[in-house]
Amino acid sequence: MNSEAIVKETRAYHCLECGVCTSSCPVARVNPSFSPRLLVEKALFGFGDEIVRDRDLWSCLVCGRCTSRCPSNVDYLNFIKEMRIEASKLGEKGLFSHDGVMNTIMELQLTNLQQKRTFWIADDLEVADEGECFYFVGCLPYFDLVFGEGGYCDVGLKPTERARNTVRILNKMGIKPVVSNDERCCGHDLLWNGDLEGFRRLAELNLKTIKKSGARKVICLCPEGYVTLKRDYPLYLGEQDLEVVQLYQLLADKLKEGKLNFVENGSNNPVKVTFHDPCSLGRMAEIYEEPREILSAIPGIELVEMERNRADALCCGTSGWVNCSSCSKQIQTERLKEAEATGADILLTACPKCGIHLSCAKYNSDIKIEIKDITDLIVEKMV
Amino acid sequence: MSEEFEPNIVGFACNWCSYAGADLAGTSRMKYPPNIRIIRVMCSGRVSPAFILKAFQMGADGVLVTGCHPGDCHYIAGNLKCEKTMGTTRKLIDVLGIGEERLRLEWVSASEGSKFADVVTDFTNRIRGLGPLSGKSQG
Ligand code: SF4
Ligand code: SF4
Ligand code: FES
Numbered sequence: 469m470n471s472e473a474i475v476k477e478t479r480a481y482h483c484l485e486c487g488v489c490t491s492s493c494p495v496a497r498v499n500p501s502f503s504p505r506l507l508v509e510k511a512l513f514g515f516g517d518e519i520v521r522d523r524d525l526w527s528c529l530v531c532g533r534c535t536s537r538c539p540s541n542v543d544y545l546n547f548i549k550e551m552r553i554e555a556s557k558l559g560e561k562g563l564f565s566h567d568g569v570m571n572t573i574m575e576l577q578l579t580n581l582q583q584k585r586t587f588w589i590a591d592d593l594e595v596a597d598e599g600e601c602f603y604f605v606g607c608l609p610y611f612d613l614v615f616g617e618g619g620y621c622d623v624g625l626k627p628t629e630r631a632r633n634t635v636r637i638l639n640k641m642g643i644k645p646v647v648s649n650d651e652r653c654c655g656h657d658l659l660w661n662g663d664l665e666g667f668r669r670l671a672e673l674n675l676k677t678i679k680k681s682g683a684r685k686v687i688c689l690c691p692e693g694y695v696t697l698k699r700d701y702p703l704y705l706g707e708q709d710l711e712v713v714q715l716y717q718l719l720a721d722k723l724k725e726g727k728l729n730f731v732e733n734g735s736n737n738p739v740k741v742t743f744h745d746p747c748s749l750g751r752m753a754e755i756y757e758e759p760r761e762i763l764s765a766i767p768g769i770e771l772v773e774m775e776r777n778r779a780d781a782l783c784c785g786t787s788g789w790v791n792c793s794s795c796s797k798q799i800q801t802e803r804l805k806e807a808e809a810t811g812a813d814i815l816l817t818a819c820p821k822c823g824i825h826l827s828c829a830k831y832n833s834d835i836k837i838e839i840k841d842i843t844d845l846i847v848e849k850m851v
Numbered sequence: 852m853s854e855e856f857e858p859n860i861v862g863f864a865c866n867w868c869s870y871a872g873a874d875l876a877g878t879s880r881m882k883y884p885p886n887i888r889i890i891r892v893m894c895s896g897r898v899s900p901a902f903i904l905k906a907f908q909m910g911a912d913g914v915l916v917t918g919c920h921p922g923d924c925h926y927i928a929g930n931l932k933c934e935k936t937m938g939t940t941r942k943l944i945d946v947l948g949i950g951e952e953r954l955r956l957e958w959v960s961a962s963e964g965s966k967f968a969d970v971v972t973d974f975t976n977r978i979r980g981l982g983p984l985s986g987k988s989q990g
Contacts, residue, residue, distance in 0.1 A: 620899060
């Protein structure tokens with residue numbers, strides 16, 4: 469798509485130059501030279517060639533705050549995505565963090581190498597090779613080996629514990645999910661970093677694996693995986709005969725049906741928790757209330773909201789493992805301080821990546837708040 | 852007529868010990884298979900999992916990382932960091948389906964030219980035995 473087509477496709481010509489996007493943008497707040505409004509304007513005035521060469525194109529976190537607030541309904545997220553796709557055709561790319569290890573891991577999943585990604589399955593978990601429900605694990609096994617304990621960028625996490633948690637919870641709900649060594653990265657990061665072909669190929673391979681297992685339903689914990697399977701697979705590969713659900717949607721239903729139950733609380737001193745809405749779960753998927761419904765059903769905890777919550781939530785500061793900068797650290801630190809200001813003991817995340825980014829920023833700081841995943845609490849308290 | 856498979860080996864050698872060891876093997880005219888391509892790094896501690904994965908992605912069948920003996924690293928403990936990193940990298944390439952036996956870490960000092968030649972010979976033979984890494988990067 470040339471820049472003129474992108475302007476049309478994303479309704480950028482509706483832009484009023486109001487600057488709401490720039491004033492909503494977390495990057496622009498800490499780096500005043502970054503201006504989403506200016507990027508749109510450049511495209512409008514026919515300077516698309518400049519945008520695709522601009523380093524700033526890769527500074528956007530694709531957090532979606534601008535898109536959700538634009539009074540003119542400009543589809544800013546897709547504007548960035550399409551521009552990046554054009555830019556990568558010219559060989560441009562963002563600056564990869566961790567020497568680009570995550571990107572290479574994604575690209576290696578485009579090959580026919582036989583992965584052993586299910587190493588995390590513990591003895592107490594019930595999984596299947598074939599069945600009705602497919603648990604799409606996503607990159608957790610690789611996060612474990614890069615960011616987990618002993619990994620190259622150890623941020624003191626156990627990412628695959630979230631995968632075990634998910635299976636434990638599903639087993640409790642009577643679901644024995646399919647888990648497969650043939651699953652690939654969902655392709656989210658390749659797509660948003662402009663590698664449309666790589667994304668397509670990963671999507672095709674995943675759909676083949678899911679369908680081969682006989683599954684009609686896919687369950688995702690990772691919100692990015694959820695959005696990608698639910699929204700982008702049909703968008704780029706046509707409608708699929710698959711129901712894609714996010715774990716918290718499923719659990720909110722189970723809660724209403726009385727099938728998700730928690731231990732009675734012994735103490736009357738509740739633990740205060742606050743919840744960080746991931747961009748992909750919130751603004752992209754509009755799943756705001758389900759995690760909160762589950763949390764309020766767990767006895768012994770009290771949910772206190774951060775000032776910016778739900779659609780106003782602040783991004784965790786990095787996306788797609790590119791352009792992690794001093795801006796990212798500032799955004800993350802700001803978010804952690806916001807969480808501490810609520811008086812909460814625990815900051816809950818619902819996205820493994822947010823967990824990694826926020827833990828990284830917490831490292832070497834005097835911020836004390838504990839970071840946990842919602843599934844950690846559910847597994848602790850469910851009966 | 853079947854041609855014997857000749858593996859591509861990428862070697863990372865630290866500037867202060869192992870690269871000098873490789874150099875010694877060369878200047879002493881010791882014989883070792885020509886399959887290895889050596890990349891000099893300042894310290895084995897600089898070798899990140901990303902380098903190793905990239906090497907495999909770009910067509911390596913085996914990766915050999917060499918550094919100073921423990922205690923001899925020019926930067927004190929870079930080689931110990933490397934040893935730790937290689938531990939998780941081994942796991943990483945195994946999970947990716949490359950196979951952990953395709954990565955090897957050895958300590959080679961500047962005076963160990965013959966050890967360098969032996970290690971390269973042995974590793975090349977092993978990788979030759981394993982055959983080409985299937986499913987190389989498509990494109
Ligand atoms: S918020 Fe929308 S209308 Fe306003 S400057 Fe940004 S893109 Fe243009
Ligand atoms: S998506 Fe987020 S980071 Fe990107 S321009 Fe919009 S508000 Fe800024
Ligand atoms: S300088 Fe040789 S391993 Fe560090």
